[in-house]
Amino acid sequence: MSSVSLINATKNYDDIRVIHGVDLHIEAGDFCVFVGPSGCGKSTLLRMIAGLEDITSGNISIGERDVTTADPSERGVAMVFQTYALYPHMTVRENMSFGLKMNKVPKLEIIKKVDHASNILQLNPYLDRKPRALSGGQRQRVAIGRAIVRGPEVFLFDEPLSNLDAELRVEMRVELAHLHKELGATMIYVTHDQVEAMTMADKIVVLRAGKIEQVGSPLELYNNPVNKFVAGFIGSPGMNFLGAVVEEGKIKVPGLNNIAVPSRATLPADGTKLVVGIRPQHFVESEHPNPFKVDIIEHLGGVSYVHLQTSTGEKLIIEQRGSVLERGVETINLALDIDEVMLFDTQTELRVR
Template sequence: MADVQLSGVQKAYEGHRVLHGIDLAIEDGAFCVFVGPSGCGKSTLLRMIAGLEEVTAGVISIGGAEVNDTDPADRGVAMVFQSYALYPHMNVAENMGFGLRMTGTPRAEIDRRVSAAAETLRIGELLRRRPAQLSGGQRQRVAIGRAITRRPEVFLFDEPLSNLDAELRVQMRVEIAKLHKSLGNTMIYVTHDQTEAMTLADKIVVMRAGRVEQAGKPLDLYVDPDNAFVAGFLGSPRMNFLSATVSNGGATLSDGQIIALPPLFASPTPGTALSIGLRPEHFSQPSEPDAWLDLKVDVTEHLGGTSFVYARGPGGEEVIIEQRGAAPEQDQIRAGFRVADVLVFDADGQRIR
């Protein structure tokens, strides 16, 4: 196992910079997830760690050794791609052992490693089948098994579940989490799905436009985001944002309603434009609400144990309200919340604490 360190890492194509000085420490044995919208640079960064893309500037170290000029095969990493990349003319066992055969590993050792990986992934009965005879989830297990047989220090996953249907994605998330717990290796995982990031990671790196917006434990980023982008990206449904202006009594919404603000270290000047952040669950029957919003309801989603009410805020903003159980059909709703749950952002989206 090994830690991964990135210092001032940049990437440019024909003078166009796509990664802007990434500084990041991934601890030995961590499960780190790079998450962000398409085009933010997360897959490029992963491929640079793997050695599939050259580093324009900065240093990448694995296990304390700089690997900028090290061949991918000598970095101690194994990568699982979005496409399964299985050889159709080989059976499962042959696909899983192919990399070892290319390095001259003895046949007995190949068979032993393939059998051990198949047992870990519970695909022992599939070893004689070919990829065309497998389901999507089984093919992804084979691709992961091929990585396991190499015994890497670091596993790299590039959106490995994006080709699976919703039910299989959930199953495979659980399987990958179990695999990390069993092996204990450092794992770096790329996804645009914040649900995967929140459920798998012990460290999340939120990226946007080639920069790291915030990195840390999933719940720390969810509860205490540094900016509106991180706050809005993590969470399903996303955080609600209401436009407001600082007033002496708190924050004045678009309809003139004034709500109190939580205690802030940096008190904004009256008249300053703000954005008020509230998550849907903050409206979910708070024990002692000290503020309310009167909203017009657009539609209600009934999901059984939970309902989501989609309404319009004072300035026309969409406001999503989570309610326990079956929400009644209604045209108007009065949603209560606690001021302590309010997050405050300035006009540029930076958090005011």
């Protein structure tokens, strides 16, 4: 396993810059996830590390080696794509061993490597089957096995679970976490699904428009986002954002019926407009009249999400556990945990601390 470093890495397509001076260091053995909305540059960045996209400027290192201009085959990486890219006429064993045969690896070593990978991925019963006789999850495990047998320094995953159904995605997330623990390898994983990022990553890199917004552990990003974008992207359902104004050293939130929110942050002058961020679980039902109109209630078993409309027309989602509202309820009285409120600047979207 090796570390991966990018120094002021950029990527242009003609006159259009899609990656803007990325500086990033991934420690050896880390499970690092690139996450962000479609078009943010996460797959492009992964392909730059793999050598499948030329870098416009900057440097990329894997371990102690500068691989900025190195051929993909010389970088010591193995990539698992969204599509399985298996040879349909070959068995599982033949698919996993094909790259080794092309590199003229001795036969006994190939058998040893394939057997080792199939044991890790529980593919032994399927080694003589062809891809058409496998489920989607099994095919993806074969694609991962093909990467394992190469013994790479770094594994690269480009949205490998997006073609699977919801239940299989959950299973494969757990399998990938176990695989990382067993191999101890450096893994870089691209996804647009922040739930995948939160559940698997040691380190998350949040990208927007080709720039890094924040890097940190899942809980760091969840509990201490640097700006409104990260706060809204990390967490499911996302954070609620409401307009607010500073009055007499407190935060007044019109959408919350002018609840006054004291703050430990250094507040700007009275009259300054801010954005208040509140996560769904930080609302509680109140005994005091503070009614909000109920739009939709989503019952998910142990948890329910109540979609509300504020007096100012803003949308709000709250989380309920235990006793829940019945469908047909028109209003609910709310209070909030004021210690959990976050503040953001309306112009820069940076956190106000």
